[in-house]
Structures are given as structure tokens and as C-alpha cells.
Amino acid sequence: MIAVQDLRVKFGTVEAVRGVTFAVDEGHSFGIVGESGSGKSTVLRALAGLNDDWTGRMTIAGKALAPKRGRDFFRRVQMVFQDPYGSLHPRQTVDRALSEPLLVHGIGDVDRRIRQALSEVALPLSARFRFPHQLSGGQRQRVAIARALMSEPEVLLLDEPTSALDVSVQAEVLNLLADLQERRKLTYVMVSHNLAVIAHLCPQLGVMQGGEMVEMLSAEDLRDGRVKHKHTADLRRLSTELEEA
Amino acid sequence: MSGVLNRAWLLSDAPSSRSQAAWGRRFRLWQDFKSNKIAMAGLIIVVVLVMAAIFAPLLATFDPSTQELTNRLGKPSAAHWLGTDELGRDVYSRLLFGARVTLGMVISVVLMVAPIGLAIGCIAGYYGGLADTILMRVTDVFLAFPRLILALAFVAAIHPGVTSAVIAIALTTWPPYARLARAETLTIRNTDFIAATRLTGASSARIVLRHVMPLCLGSLIVRVTLDMSSIILFAASLGFLGMGAQPPSPEWGTMIATARRFFLDQWWVPLMPGIAIFVASLAFNLLGDGLRDVLDPKQR
Amino acid sequence: MMVRIENLTISFPSPQGMSQAVRSVSMNLGAEKLGIVGESGSGKSLTARALLRLLPPAAVVTADRLEFDGIDILKASERDMRAIRGKRAGLILQDPKYSLNPIMTAGAQIAEAWRQQKKGTAREAREAAIELLAQTQIRDPRRVADSYPHELSGGMGQRVMIAMMLAPDPELLIADEPTSALDASVQAEILRLMEDLVSRRGMGLILISHDLPLVSHFCDRVAVMYAGRVVEELAAGDLVRAKHAYTRGLLDCLPTLSHPKGRLPVMSRDPAWLT
Numbered sequence: 097m098i099a100v101q102d103l104r105v106k107f108g109t110v111e112a113v114r115g116v117t118f119a120v121d122e123g124h125s126f127g128i129v130g131e132s133g134s135g136k137s138t139v140l141r142a143l144a145g146l147n148d149d150w151t152g153r154m155t156i157a158g159k160a161l162a163p164k165r166g167r168d169f170f171r172r173v174q175m176v177f178q179d180p181y182g183s184l185h186p187r188q189t190v191d192r193a194l195s196e197p198l199l200v201h202g203i204g205d206v207d208r209r210i211r212q213a214l215s216e217v218a219l220p221l222s223a224r225f226r227f228p229h230q231l232s233g234g235q236r237q238r239v240a241i242a243r244a245l246m247s248e249p250e251v252l253l254l255d256e257p258t259s260a261l262d263v264s265v266q267a268e269v270l271n272l273l274a275d276l277q278e279r280r281k282l283t284y285v286m287v288s289h290n291l292a293v294i295a296h297l298c299p300q301l302g303v304m305q306g307g308e309m310v311e312m313l314s315a316e317d318l319r320d321g322r323v324k325h326k327h328t329a330d331l332r333r334l335s336t337e338l339e340e341a
Numbered sequence: 342m343s344g345v346l347n348r349a350w351l352l353s354d355a356p357s358s359r360s361q362a363a364w365g366r367r368f369r370l371w372q373d374f375k376s377n378k379i380a381m382a383g384l385i386i387v388v389v390l391v392m393a394a395i396f397a398p399l400l401a402t403f404d405p406s407t408q409e410l411t412n413r414l415g416k417p418s419a420a421h422w423l424g425t426d427e428l429g430r431d432v433y434s435r436l437l438f439g440a441r442v443t444l445g446m447v448i449s450v451v452l453m454v455a456p457i458g459l460a461i462g463c464i465a466g467y468y469g470g471l472a473d474t475i476l477m478r479v480t481d482v483f484l485a486f487p488r489l490i491l492a493l494a495f496v497a498a499i500h501p502g503v504t505s506a507v508i509a510i511a512l513t514t515w516p517p518y519a520r521l522a523r524a525e526t527l528t529i530r531n532t533d534f535i536a537a538t539r540l541t542g543a544s545s546a547r548i549v550l551r552h553v554m555p556l557c558l559g560s561l562i563v564r565v566t567l568d569m570s571s572i573i574l575f576a577a578s579l580g581f582l583g584m585g586a587q588p589p590s591p592e593w594g595t596m597i598a599t600a601r602r603f604f605l606d607q608w609w610v611p612l613m614p615g616i617a618i619f620v621a622s623l624a625f626n627l628l629g630d631g632l633r634d635v636l637d638p639k640q641r
Numbered sequence: 642m643m644v645r646i647e648n649l650t651i652s653f654p655s656p657q658g659m660s661q662a663v664r665s666v667s668m669n670l671g672a673e674k675l676g677i678v679g680e681s682g683s684g685k686s687l688t689a690r691a692l693l694r695l696l697p698p699a700a701v702v703t704a705d706r707l708e709f710d711g712i713d714i715l716k717a718s719e720r721d722m723r724a725i726r727g728k729r730a731g732l733i734l735q736d737p738k739y740s741l742n743p744i745m746t747a748g749a750q751i752a753e754a755w756r757q758q759k760k761g762t763a764r765e766a767r768e769a770a771i772e773l774l775a776q777t778q779i780r781d782p783r784r785v786a787d788s789y790p791h792e793l794s795g796g797m798g799q800r801v802m803i804a805m806m807l808a809p810d811p812e813l814l815i816a817d818e819p820t821s822a823l824d825a826s827v828q829a830e831i832l833r834l835m836e837d838l839v840s841r842r843g844m845g846l847i848l849i850s851h852d853l854p855l856v857s858h859f860c861d862r863v864a865v866m867y868a869g870r871v872v873e874e875l876a877a878g879d880l881v882r883a884k885h886a887y888t889r890g891l892l893d894c895l896p897t898l899s900h901p902k903g904r905l906p907v908m909s910r911d912p913a914w915l916t
Binding site for chain 1: 532
């Protein structure tokens with residue numbers, strides 16, 4: 097479904113991503129872990145078309161991606177951002193946020209689709225005409241997920257979708273993402289600094305450091321400690337040490 | 342749904358339709374605004390002034406241009422509530438009709454300036470690059486001139502009158518709006534919610550028009566109401582310098598200008614239009630302050 | 642006991658009347674490390690800030706007892722409070738980017754904090770600042786002392802913050818989510834450093850966090866807060882034996898590497914927890 101080959105992204109003279117290659121099958125999830133500045137979010141933003149200054153080759157469903165994406169691309173690929181407080185327009189109601197993708201793509205039946213989207217992400221109908229500031233962080237992230245699903249995409253790019261949320265809400269959102277994937281056969285690429293979260297949702301993952309993907313392995317190998325690169329081992333040790341009570 | 346506009350319907354926590362939600366929102370804003378006494382005072386004065394301008398022919402006790410040379414520079418009396426001017430015309434009636442000219446000028450200036458400033462600022466801020474450079478340098482050129490000189494030069498080049506005064510004021514007032522809108526756009530442009538909107542596949546024009554501009558509008562409206570008073574004063578000073586409304590016309594600034602010779606002996610003649618300008622400016626300022634409190638999203 | 646809190650209630654005026662953000666919380670602290678854990682809005686930060694009287698002006702605070710080393714915080718004058726804040730009790734916040742002055746070098750800021758309490762010469766202050774930076778295990782303290790905050794990484798900035806707070810030799814350190822803006826590797830280093838410094842100096846530490854397992858590694862005791870109340874207080878090592886359903890829920894809903902879960906258990910909030 098998704099293939100990225102030798103992706104390089106430059107910010108001015110600094111190369112933030114230095115030759116990243118990975119592939120994701122349809123209906124599967126791929127996770128990218130790394131610390132801040134490792135270039136993991138940059139990969140995702142280049143894939144989403146939010147940054148057009150890259151070299152390499154990226155294909156989605158066999159079609160090569162150009163720096164400037166057409167409208168059709170945005171129907172198939174959507175993204176959920178880290179900060180649910182910043183990713184919703186502060187002056188637009190949930191209703192408006194959800195109807196915008198429909199208007200842009202000329203999809204009709206707005207009222208029914210919005211009701212359905214709200215129920216799909218388990219939000220009450222009363223939330224429909226609320227503003228973001230009237231919702232909790234978890235509810236906002238559900239709205240952001242619902243918005244991403246409005247155009248019925250095949251690929252969802254998730255940029256730290258739970259790291260701004262409380263742990264109990266994180267569990268709810270992770271379950272929601274798992275349910276949606278099963279129901280809609282979505283393909284996920286998820287970026288996070290949290291190894292356990294990535295391993296929970298993604299059977300395959302890549303570890304990034306300094307703009308390079310230093311290791312690719314399965315979640316099982318990671319859990320059982322079959323890691324090759326030192327950085328992966330370090331991250332794993334920290335994660336198991338600090339997260340176990 | 343009966344469609345009855347009652348309180349419970351407006352304040353419903355779970356509106357059942359878009360229009361109900363929208364009306365409920367407006368009603369809440371209005372309630373917020375109403376609780377601010379000073380802003381309400383400003384609004385009431387503004388409404389009274391506009392009403393006075395609209396119904397001037399009904400409220401006036403004399404024809405504003407009828408001269409009564411036997412009663413020049415009369416003190417306020419039962420017949421002439423605010424006295425008479427140097428040609429024996431009734432000051433009260435002239436103020437009423439002057440409100441039409443002065444407020445009309447202010448409103449036309451605002452209607453020209455706000456959309457231009459908003460459009461230029463948002464386009465420059467959102468697109469950046471060459472568009473930004475060109476638009477902002479043009480803005481800087483206009484900002485660099487002293488306002489009054491630029492306006493005077495412009496009016497003198499065409500011909501003195503209300504229309505050219507309005508255009509001249511508009512010409513010198515838009516740059517700060519463009520700057521304000523650009524600054525706001527620059528911070529909005531890089532937010533995640535604009536990135537998310539780009540990901541819907543929306544065109545740049547749509548993003549600017551429907552997502553960026555509405556966010557700039559709040560601070561722009563506030564800035565406009567706060568600027569209204571300075572526009573009134575600017576119009577008055579153009580009138581005072583003989584470059585705005587021409588003498589028989591009862592524009593407030595012109596009235597002060599023609600009556601300034603009597604400042605020491607018949608002080609009430611220039612004082613009355615002065616008070617009118619002061620009250621109108623103050624009212625717009627109070628209104629602007631109140632709007633800022635209501636419209637500022639950080640307050641809620 | 643250095644800190645005694647009994648029946649502390651903090652409320653804020655709201656359109657529906659007073660709303661209580663912290664409800665009758667009691668806790669004591671000696672020269673030990675106490676973790677306060679809870680989700681956003683649980684009142685954990687407010688409780689700690691009430692101790693330094695750093696609450697928003699609208700807050701209404703009542704308590705049977707709110708003492709720092711025998712000083713009644715509720716009755717203390719603003720001058721007394723200034724003698725406590727920064728001198729006897731330091732506060733470390735989440736993001737050093739916002740708590741450091743962007744136009745002063747790190748060294749100058751630490752030196753200033755030191756001079757305010759110790760009254761030395763500028764040279765002594767600078768030497769003290771470098772010594773403090775060295776204590777926070779910065780490899781090149783002289784270079785860091787001459788750096789501006791924007792030239793420092795998040796972890797480095799937080800070390801500078803810690804050095805600054807330690808300058809006046811305080812008895813108590815309050816750290817409010819000190820590492821949640823940092824990478825996991827740096828997070829562990831900073832917490833270890835704080836734990837080490839606090840233990841060595843015999844200070845008290847209040848560590849506020851949303852991360853229950855993390856806190857238990859660095860504290861002696863953990864108080865779990867929910868909706869303004871302390872629902873459970875237990876020794877850090879006893880976390881696995883936690884009794885309250887909320888505490889259990891917090892631990893269970895975390896995805897972990899060692900115990901894969903097909904589906905994460907979702908917490909059902911019992912209204913009885915509120916009473």
C-alpha cells in the first residue's frame with residue numbers, strides 16, 4: 097500500500113531525514129519510534145504532503161507521489177495530529193470541522209454522514225454543535241479522528257495521537273483506532289516516542305535516530321528483546337524499566 | 342420544532358439544527374456583551390447617534406441652512422436649544438444633520454478600509470514569498486507618509502469635498518489593518534488546524550477565505566471600532582482645514598472650523614460640535630473595548 | 642514534619658457557584674520523596690502550589706492546617722512567603738523553555754538566585770553557579786554557564802533549572818511534571834539526578850506527575866488523586882498491591898512491552914469515587 101524509498105528531507109542546510117526506506121501492506125500498521133529530533137514526524141509530514149521539499153520515491157497504492165498532491169490524494173490519505181488542542185480550528189464547531197472535507201470533495205448527504213461519523217468515534221450527538229474549547233482532550237482527539245475519516249480514506253497517518261492525553265483516555269483512543277482499522281481495513285503509519293504504544297498497535301516498526309532508520313523489526317522481536325541496534329536496545333531498556341510498576 | 346425563538350431554545354445544550362446552534366451562539370455572545378455595562382453604554386450612544394442622523398428631519402426644530410441674521414451667535418435658549426451660529430442658523434438642527442455627514446463618512450471609510458486591509462494582510466501572510474514582499478512594501482510606503490499630509494495632498498489634487506475626503510482617509514487608514522491581518526495570519530498559517538485543512542485538499546483560496554480570515558476578523562472589528570474615533574477626528578480635521586465637507590454643509594469638523602473665531606466670546610458655538618465629536622468618539626471606543634472582551638477567544 | 646496539610650479545599654468561582662478543584666486533601670511530608678499522581682484536572686498541581694501560595698487570585702483556599710516547617714501558610718504575610726518561595730522551597734516546572742529568562746545566560750541566572758540568598762561577590766556567585774551546574778552532572782559546566790537558554794536542549798535546560806532551584810539550599814523541592822516535555826532517556830537521567838541530589842542533601846521532594854509507574858521509581862510514597870481527592874496513598878513499592886479501583890485502572894490501561902494486551906482495559910469511572 098505504502099512504499100517509501102530513500103526519502104531525504106532537508107530544512108535549509110540541515111538534513112533532517114537521511115535516506116529512509118520502508119513499506120506497509122494494505123490493512124497493516126507500521127510504527128516509527130524515535131526521540132525528539134530523530135526525524136520521525138518529518139517522514140510523516142512528507143508522506144502527507146505537508147512538506148514538498150524532499151527527494152526519494154514514495155508510492156501509495158502503486159502511484160508515485162509528486163511534491164504537490166492532487167485532491168484525489170487527500171481523499172485517500174488523512175492524518176491525525178499530536179495536539180488535539182491545536183489541530184481543531186478554535187472558532188469552528190465540530191459540525192463545521194466535519195462538514196469541511198465533505199464540501200471540499202463534493203460529497204453529499206452531509207447530515208447523515210456527520211451523525212454516522214460521530215457515532216463511529218463514540219461521541220454523543222450533543223457534541224455536534226460544540227466548539228473545541230467546550231470539549232475535553234480525549235473528545236477533541238475523537239473529533240480529529242472523525243474528521244480524518246470523513247472522506248473515507250484508505251491510509252491514516254498518526255502523529256503521536258495519544259501523547260497529549262491522559263493514560264485512561266489514551267487507552268480509549270488506542271482501542272478506537274484498533275476498532276476502526278478492523279472495520280474499515282485502514283492502513284496506519286503511526287509515529288510515537290512511546291515504544292509500548294507503538295508495539296501495542298503496530299506489528300511492524302522502525303526505530304529512527306538522527307534522521308536514519310537504524311532498525312526495523314517486529315513488535316514480537318522487540319518484546320522478546322531480539323534487537324540488533326544499540327539505540328533500540330536502549331529505548332527498550334528504558335521503556336521496560338520505567339513503565340513497570 | 343416550533344421555531345419559537347425563546348430562551349430555552351436558544352440556550353439549549355444540544356441544539357438540533359445548525360440554525361439553532363448559530364442563533365444560540367449569537368444569543369450567548371449578546372448576553373456576554375450585555376453584562377458589560379460600559380460597552381452597553383457605548384452601544385446605546387452609538388445607536389442613539391445613528392437614529393438621530395436617520396431621523397434628523399423629524400427631530401430638527403429648524404431648517405439647518407435657514408439663516409436668521411438678526412439672531413447671530415445667540416446663546417442657548419428655549420427656541421434655539423443649543424444657540425445659533427454666526428449666520429443665525431440653529432446649532433441643534435445643524436448637529437443632527439451633521440451627524441448624517443460625519444457618521445456617513447466614518448462608515449464609508451470603514452467599509453472601504455476593513456475589507457482591503459484584511460484581504461491584503463491575509464494574502465501577504467498566507468502566501469508569503471514574493472506576494473508578501475510586494476504587498477508589504479506597498480503598505481510600508483503608505484505607512485511612511487504622514488497621514489494628514491498624504492490625505493491633504495490627495496484631496497487637493499482632486500477637489501475638496503466629502504467623497505474625496507472619504508477616499509483620502511481610506512487611503513491613509515488601511516495599512517495598519519493590513520499589518521494586523523498579516524501578523525495574525527502568520528501565526529495561524531503554521532498551526533496544525535490549518536495543516537489539517539490543507540489535508541482535506543482545500544484550495545489555498547478556500548483556506549484563506551474560510552479558515553484564516555474569520556480568525557483575523559475578531560481583532561480587526563475591535564481595531565475598527567477603536568479607530569472610528571480617530572477617523573471622526575481625522576474627518577473633522579480635514580473639514581477644519583477646509584479640505585473635507587464644504588461650509589454650507591453642517592459637518593461637525595467644518596462647524597468648529599467656521600466658528601473658531603468666536604472661541605473666546607461666544608464659546609458655545611464651537612463647543613457644541615466639539616461635544617458631539619467627543620461623545621461619538623467615546624461611544625465608539627467603549628463599544629470597541631466591549632467587543633474586544635466578547636470576541637477575544639482567550640477570554641473564554 | 643516539614644509539610645502538614647489537613648483538610649485542604651481549593652475552590653474557584655464559576656457560573657454555577659463555587660466549584661471545588663481540591664476537596665479535603667490531607668498529607669504530610671518529612672525529609673522524604675512524595676509523588677502526587679493524577680490525571681489532568683485532578684488537582685495535583687493546585688495542591689502543591691497552595692503550599693507556596695502560588696494559586697490564581699480567584700482561588701479560595703480553606704484548610705484546617707496548611708503548614709511549612711511550622712509556618713501557617715494561610716496566615717503568613719507576603720514577606721514571609723517570599724522568604725519561603727525560592728529560598729526554602731524551590732519549584733521546578735514542566736518546560737524549562739518558559740521558566741528560564743531567554744535573554745540572560747544560564748550561569749547569570751543561577752548566580753543571581755545564589756546571590757539573592759547568600760550575598761557574595763559576583764565572582765563568588767559565578768563560581769557557585771558553575772559548581773551547582775557541575776552537581777547536576779553537566780559535562781562542561783563553564784560552557785553551559787555562558788549559554789543562553791535557546792542554545793540548550795530540553796534536558797540541559799531542566800538541569801539548569803534544578804541548579805537554580807538548589808542555589809539557595811532549599812529544604813523542599815516541588816517538581817511539577819519536570820520531565821514530561823523531555824525524551825524518555827533524558828527523563829530518566831533528570832529524575833535520577835533529582836532523586837540523588839534530594840537524598841544527598843536530606844531535602845523533601847514533591848514530585849507531581851501523571852505517570853504512576855514512573856513516579857513509583859523515584860519516590861518513597863505515592864498519593865493518587867482523582868477529581869480533587871486523594872483516593873489512595875501507598876508506599877511506592879506497594880503499587881502492585883494497590884487497592885483502589887482507580888489506581889488499579891491507571892496501571893491496567895497502560896500498554897506495556899512485557900505484557901502484551903489484545904485490547905486495553907478501559908476505566909469505568911465509579912461515581913462512588915467522588916464521595
